[in-house]
Amino acid sequence: MTSPPPPWALLAELTHSCPLHCPYCSNPLELVRRSRELSAEKWADVLRQAAELGVIHTHLSGGEPLLRPDLAAIVAAAESAGIYTQLVTSGVGLSAPRMSALASAGLRSVQLSVQHAGPAASDRIAGYRSFAAKEQAAAVVRDAELPLGLNVVLHRDNLDAVDAIVDLGVAWGAERIELANVQFYGWALHNRTALLPTRDQLSRARETVESRRQQLAGTTELVWVVPDYFDGVAKPCMGGWGAVSLTVAPDGGVLPCPAAGALPDLEVPNVRDRSLEWIWNSSPAFNLYRGTEWMSGPCGGCPRRETDFGGCRCQAHALTGDAARTDPACALSPDHALVRALAEAPPDDLPPDDARRYVYRGPRPARRERSRG
Numbered sequence: 001m002t003s004p005p006p007p008w009a010l011l012a013e014l015t016h017s018c019p020l021h022c023p024y025c026s027n028p029l030e031l032v033r034r035s036r037e038l039s040a041e042k043w044a045d046v047l048r049q050a051a052e053l054g055v056i057h058t059h060l061s062g063g064e065p066l067l068r069p070d071l072a073a074i075v076a077a078a079e080s081a082g083i084y085t086q087l088v089t090s091g092v093g094l095s096a097p098r099m100s101a102l103a104s105a106g107l108r109s110v111q112l113s114v115q116h117a118g119p120a121a122s123d124r125i126a127g128y129r130s131f132a133a134k135e136q137a138a139a140v141v142r143d144a145e146l147p148l149g150l151n152v153v154l155h156r157d158n159l160d161a162v163d164a165i166v167d168l169g170v171a172w173g174a175e176r177i178e179l180a181n182v183q184f185y186g187w188a189l190h191n192r193t194a195l196l197p198t199r200d201q202l203s204r205a206r207e208t209v210e211s212r213r214q215q216l217a218g219t220t221e222l223v224w225v226v227p228d229y230f231d232g233v234a235k236p237c238m239g240g241w242g243a244v245s246l247t248v249a250p251d252g253g254v255l256p257c258p259a260a261g262a263l264p265d266l267e268v269p270n271v272r273d274r275s276l277e278w279i280w281n282s283s284p285a286f287n288l289y290r291g292t293e294w295m296s297g298p299c300g301g302c303p304r305r306e307t308d309f310g311g312c313r314c315q316a317h318a319l320t321g322d323a324a325r326t327d328p329a330c331a332l333s334p335d336h337a338l339v340r341a342l343a344e345a346p347p348d349d350l351p352p353d354d355a356r357r358y359v360y361r362g363p364r365p366a367r368r369e370r371s372r373g
Contacts, residue, residue: 003281004290006054009245010083011061011258012043014074016250018064019092021127022115023358024153024188024195027063028261032250040070042271044077046248049276051081059111061088063250066098072105079106086111088151091137092130099140109147111178112137116157117164125157127358138172149176154205155188155195162205166212170220177220179209181227185259185318190359196342202230229339232331234311241289241313246280254279256286259314263323289313294324298332 016031038046047058058078065071066089078085086109087102094110112134116122119131141148150169154162162179169177181202184192209224216222226235238245238257247255252271255261261268266288269279280286288294292305299310310316311327319328320335328335 004242004286005244007050007244007246007280008054008056010047010050010055010058011245011247012046012058012074013061013063013247013249013258014038014043014065014068014071015063017067018062018090019067019128020064020090020113020130022113022125022153022187023127023191024155024182026183026186026188026258028186028259036251037068038248038250038252038271040068040073040077042252043074044080046252046271046276047074047078047081047083049271051083053277053280055083057084057086059086059088064090064092066090066093072101075102075105075107084108086149089113089137090126090130091134092128093133094137094140096140096143099144099146103144103146107146109149110137110141111149111151112141112172112174113151113153114165114168115152117161117168121158121161135172138174142173147176148172148174149178150174151178151180153180153182154197155182156197156201157195159197159201159205162208163212166209166216166220166222170216174220176223178223178225179205180223180225183228183312183315185262185312185314187359189318192342194358196229197227199230199343202227228312228315228329229343232329232336234308234327234330234333236308237312237314240291240309242280242286243290243309246276246286254283254285256289257314260285262314263317265323289323296324297326297334298330299326302332 015034015037016027017034060074065087075085085107087107088111091112114134115125122131123129138148152165166177182188182195188195206224209222213222242256247258248271249255249261253261253268254271255268260266266285269283269285295305295310299305311330313323315329316325316327317323319338325335326333328338330336
């Protein structure tokens with residue numbers, strides 16, 4: 001078997017712990033306990049192996065990576081290995097002294113999650129009073145003179161605020177704003193009824209983004225990640241299975257994408273047991289849907305198979321129970337009616353935003369207790 005090209009990106013999920021309880025959280029339904037997290041020393045070894053494999057960029061993520069007291073040591077290990085580091089954070093806990101320590105360790109940039117432009121709506125969606133902390137974190141990053149990006153998951157509850165969210169990002173000094181339409185697996189699948197936007201919402205938001213792109217050209221980059229259920233075109237998830245990036249979970253499990261651990265028949269390799277080089281090149285998990293030879297049905301003879309790689313395996317499993325089927329988001333999929341029915345259904349009668357109910361991961365504050373997944 002020919003060895004695949006080396007990966008260039010690593011998502012380092014340092015912890016699943018997080019003060020926020022976002023209803024679209026990409027963490028698995030079963031979270032890794034703190035006692036099972038890799039130590040800073042083991043993360044240093046993982047990062048060294050990643051650099052030797054070809055990785056040049058890592059997102060230090062979670063959960064909330066700032067909950068790791070040894071985060072600066074992990075950043076320093078990545079810097080020593082020659083890997084560019086970006087902190088992906090809610091902003092909660094990013095004080096000026098903490099920022100200074102991380103910058104001194106070699107942190108290169110920060111990506112701050114934003115739920116809404118309005119403080120009350122942001123706190124409600126996040127399930128935690130965090131908007132003020134985010135605003136402070138943005139100022140701290142600016143003061144440290146590091147590049148700042150915003151990451152916004154878009155859904156029914158905030159799509160109509162895209163213009164205000166862009167204004168917020170500009171005011172906070174963001175160089176890049178990623179507007180990522182929600183993907184429905186994990187917690188987002190549990191909350192799909194409340195999160196699924198209308199086609200009109202998406203159309204208005206897309207027009208707004210195009211207009212703001214022209215206005216902000218050369219100053220702030222706007223990235224629009226297309227929705228899965230509405231365009232009839234499957235996205236090349238992660239650039240293809242085991243093609244350009246890998247994810248290391250808090251307990252050392254290694255995945256082709258952050259959500260792949262939900263696939264029931266996937267034997268997840270672990271850096272405690274195997275080298276990263278073996279996992280990337282030889283493990284059954286990374287070769288299961290790599291390339292195009294595994295494809296059948298419409299994907300097998302489709303001219304787009306080298307472009308979209310059959311779409312998302314996790315979405316195919318979530319909607320059909322079979323990860324090897326063509327992603328139902330694709331108009332050529334025999335299962336496309338599943339997503340078309342969802343996209344074209346009249347919007348449910350949902351309560352007002354301030355009374356919206358989500359299924360949240362983790363415990364909720366007593367004063368705002370809601371159902372749990």
